[in-house]
Amino acid sequence: MLDAKTPAQCPAHAPKDHPKVAQPKVGILLANLGTPDGTDYWSMRRYLNEFLSDRRVIDYSPFFWQPLLQLVILSTRPSKSGAAYASIWNKEADESPLMTITKDQTAAIKADLTAEYGDNVMVEFCMRYGNPSTQSVVRKMVEAGCQKILFFPLYPQYAGATSATANDQFFRALMKEKWQPTARVVDPYFDHPLYIEALAQSIETAYGKLDKKPDVLVCSYHGLPKRYLVKEGDPYHCQCQKTTRLLKERLGWQDTEITTTFQSRFGPEEWLQPYTVEEVARLAEAGKKNIAVCAPAFSADCIETLEEINEEIKEAFEHAGGEDFTYIPCLNDDPAHIKALTSVIRENLGGWL
Known part of the structure; x- marks a missing residue:
């Protein structure tokens, strides 16, 4: 067990002029996609x-x-x-909602883990693109004495374009360290019971505030080129489908009450289908005038949810004759979400603390 009360000091049996070494810590590094600075x-x-x-x-x-x-x-x-x-910028803090929410998530997780482990842990966050960069935060953690780092990409479902590139950047940062910390990477948590429970609770809470239950819940996941799945073996599509199935089972719903779609298509090639923007229009034309949309692939609200879903996709639904559109926010720093994330972290800290 690490001793949280031990200050920076010379290693045992070292000469008196040996540089002091920081108290050993275990670092938990949360990683999200990123955000522009302005x-x-x-x-x-x-x-x-x-x-x-x-x-x-x-x-x-x-x-x-x-x-x-x-x-x-x-x-x-x-x-x-x-x-x-x-259109979604947090003007008070002069930052994107993703930055604000990630800071809040990090603070909540830090408070939870510090209450249990004290100064033995250091909790930080980084962004794959933009600031704070993965390299800068890894350097900060190593300088603070983190001899072990648990890297946690905040993507419930694994994809090469999200989880893998975050991992790539983490290991690139480690390549620059003379004394590399021991490292672990958290597995995707798309089927973790507490994550599914947090999703279900968020939907039950949102539905409880409505006068009428929506005809369909659309689970809109970020899209990927279909080629990544068919030819290259990316497991993302299967993990998205399983998340929706487990959510449906937890809610006790029928297949007709929930569906899986994919958004944010980019470029000319075929992506995972059905496309959210087309599916919500089809639902409206089929008489489903009251729908709700959630985004289980996003751990925090961002441009793809606050602008794309709640503006562009909503507009497509209403243009096709839809009447009532409810966007259910991401889990963000909801206590049930923080409980799920800290549970995943504790499971992955086994033997370290």
């Missing part, structure tokens, strides 16, 4: 350039993709994306 053109361009240059996200040949990205896409998309971000 909504202006250059902040958005820097963020989008880093994001869309990631070969895990866009795996086209750089000889084809980079000229298209640098000369065409990044000439116009930063302004459009900046306007979308501006």
